[in-house]
Amino acid sequence: MSAALFLRAGSGFALALALSASVAAASQAVVGLDGRSMDPLTLPAGVRAHVLVFTTTDCPISNRYAPEITRLAAAWAARGVRFWVVYPVPGDTPEKVRAHVAQFGVNLPVVRDTRFELVRRTGVTVTPEVAVIDATGTMAYRGRVDDRYVDFGVDRPAPTTRDLDAALENLLAGRPIEPKTTRAVGCFLTDLLK
C-alpha cells in the first residue's frame, strides 16, 4: 500500500485511514534527535508491537500523561512492546525536545515527525494520542491512553477504562481489539496540517 492513500491533504485525513491497512512504508521524513531517519512503523524481529505516543512540548494534557506513558512503557517492555514518543510540531526543535524529555523524565526512543508522515498514516488528530502497530505493520488501535480526560477541563481523578493497556493485552493474546479507535482529548494537530 502506498503512502499516497493517506495524504489526501485537507479533506478529513483522519477518516481516510482504513484501520486494517498496513501503515508501514519507509520514509526519510521521520528522524531521531540526531537527524538520522528512523522507521517506527517497521518492527524488528522479536518485537510484537510498537506504540507511537504523539505529543508536543507545550500541551498540558499531554505533559500530564508523561508519568503514565513511562510506566506503561516499562510494564510492556518485557512482553516485546516498544514505545516511541513522536513530536510532530515543527517548532519543537531537537533542543526543545531534549529539554522536554529531560524535564518530564521520559527515557524512550524519540522521533520528530515534522512533515506529519506518521500523523497522516496513523490519523491521529490530537496530543496525547497513541497508535499501536502490530508485527505485520498494521495499525491495531488508535486513540486515547485511557478515559481520564472527558473534555478540556473535565477530567476524572483516576481513569475507569485503560484503553491502551486493554488493546495491547488483546493484541498479544490474539483476541480482537474492540473498539479499534477511541476519541482522544487533547491539543489539536489539525491546524498544523493545513
Added chain:
Amino acid sequence: MTFVVTSWFLFASSAVGAASSPPRAERAPVFSRDIAPVIFEACTPCHRQGGPGPFPLSSYREVRQRATQVLQVTHSRFMPPWKVEPGLGRFEGQRPLTDAELQMMKDWVAAGAPEGNPAETPALPALPDGWLLGTPDLIVTLPESFVLQAEPTDVFRIFAIPLPVKARAFVRGIEFHPGNPRVVHHANIRVDRTPASRMLDAADPLPGYDGLMPRSAEYPDGHFLGWTPGQVAPLVGPDLAWTLEPGSDLVVQLHMQPSGAVEQVKPVIGLYFSDRPPVRTPTILRLGSQGIDIPPGEGHYVIRDAYTLPVDADILAIQPHAHYRAKEIVGTATFPDGTSRRVMHIRDWDFRWQHVYRLVEPLALPKGTRLSMEYTYDNSPANVRNPEVPPRRVLWGQRSKDEMGDLWFQLLARNERDRERLNGEVTSKMVAEDIIGYETMLTVDPDDHELHDDVAMLYLGMGKTADAVRHFRASAAVRPDSSPAHYNLGTALAVAGNLDEAVAEYERAIAINPDYAVALANLGSVLLQQGRSRDALRRLEQAARLAPDNVEALNSLSVAYAAEGDIERALATIDRALKLQPSPAMQKLLRQRRDVLSR
C-alpha cells in the same frame, strides 16, 4: 472537525445592514482586523509568555496554529474561564465572548484562518510582566520552594508566610504571583493573627503542611482574599482598608495540578498599604449547610439556606464554594416588596475555578431583603468529577474528598450601628452552622480530639457549657495522658459550676505536668470558690512562682492571702499585679480590694 461555508454566508448577510458594508466577498473575517482585537483582549492577558495560560496566543502564528482548539474551547465556554450565567450584572474581570464573536471565529476558521493585512493587526495590550497594581509596599514569599511531584492528581498545601510589619498597617489589596503558573491553579488566602498556622507549618519538615487551615485563619475585616488565573482584585479605597496587626501571618492554600514533571513552586505576594486607618468595615455573611450527607449514587441532592437582612446593606462581592460533587449553584435576593433577582448562578460548577465575583456596581439591598442559596449535588457515577468510583456516602467536611456548600457575601452596612447589628447576627448564625459542621465531621471521626476541642470552644463561647463539657470530656478520653485535655475539661466544668469535678480534672492535669502554671492558677481560683483557701494558697503560690507575670494568678493569690488573714502579703501581691499594667477592669478591681484591705 469540518465547518461548512454556509455559516460564513449567514454571518455576512446578518451584517449587510450597515451602509458602509463592503461587498460580501470581502467580509470574511481575517485575523488582523476581526480576530486579533477579540483574542488580544479576552485571551492574551493570560495566554502570553510568562502568563498563567499554558501557551501563548499573542500573534497570528500562535493563534493560527491553535485555531481549532481556540474555536472548540470558546464554543464550549470552557474559555475564557467564566462560570457565571449571563444576565446577573457586571463583575470585575469579566470578558465573556458574545455570540457574534463566537460566530466570527467559526467563520474565520472555516475560511482557512486567513491573516488579512498584518498592518491592520492592533498592538498587543500593555501587559507588564511585573506588578499590575504598581510597586507593592511589602513583598513576601516562601523561604524555600515547595517541590510538587509529577503526579498523580491535585495537591492542596497550606503555607504560613510571616508578614514582617513593625507597626499596625492598613491594607488596600494584595497581588498574588503564583511563581509557577503551570501548576498553581488557585490560591485561598487568609490572615492569621495567632501563631496557630505558623505552628502547623513548622510541624511539617517540608515547606507548608497538608490539612486544614485553623479557625484563626480568617478573611481580615470582611475582605475576601484569593487568586484564580487572570484575576487581580482591584485595590479598595483607603476608607475600606483592612488592618494588619504585627505578628500576623498570611495563610496561603495552594491548589496545584501536577504537570507531569517535578515542579518547583514559590509564590510571591505583594501588599499595598494605605496611610490612614479605614472608616468602614464590610461584613462577611456565609450561607450554606454543614449538615451535608449525600447517599452514594444520589444524582440530585439539594441544600438550601437563607438569611434576612436586619439593616440596609450593599453586596460588594460574592464567592461560591463547593467541592467535586456540586453541580448547580444558585443565589437569590428576595426584596421586601416580594420581587427577587438572581445574584449568583452557575450551572456547571467546577471546583477548579473558584473566583471571587466582585460587583462593578454594588447592589443595594433594603432592610428585610432575604438572601438565599440553593446548591444541587450529583454523587452518582455520571458525575465524572466524582472522586470516588464507585460513589460513597459523602458528608460535610473541608477536605476535598468531603463536600461543602457555602455562598459567601461581602456586605457593606450603611453606618457603624447597622454594621454592629449585622455583624452580631451573622456571627451567631455562622457559629451555629459551624457547630453543625463539627458534629457532622465527628460522626465520621469520633476520636478526633482537635474537632472535639474546637467545637467545645464554640459551645463555650455561646454559653452552652454542658455541650462544651461533653466534647472536652470526649477529647480527654481520647488522650488521657494530655495535660491540656484535662485542663480544658476542668475549665469547662468550672464555668458550668461543677467545681468538684473541675478540681479533679485540674489535679489530673497537674499530675501529668507539675509545672502547669495556668492549671495551678485556675485550680487555686476554684478552690477559693469552694472556701478551701489554705489549699488554694498553696496552689496559687506555685502558680505565681512559675508564671510571675500572670495577673489573674496574682489577683487570686491576693484573695487567698486575705482569706488566710495575711493582709500584708495580700497588699504586696496586689502591688505586684498592678505593676504589670493589667487591663483597666482588672486595675479597678485590684485598687478596690487594696482600698478595702488598707482600711
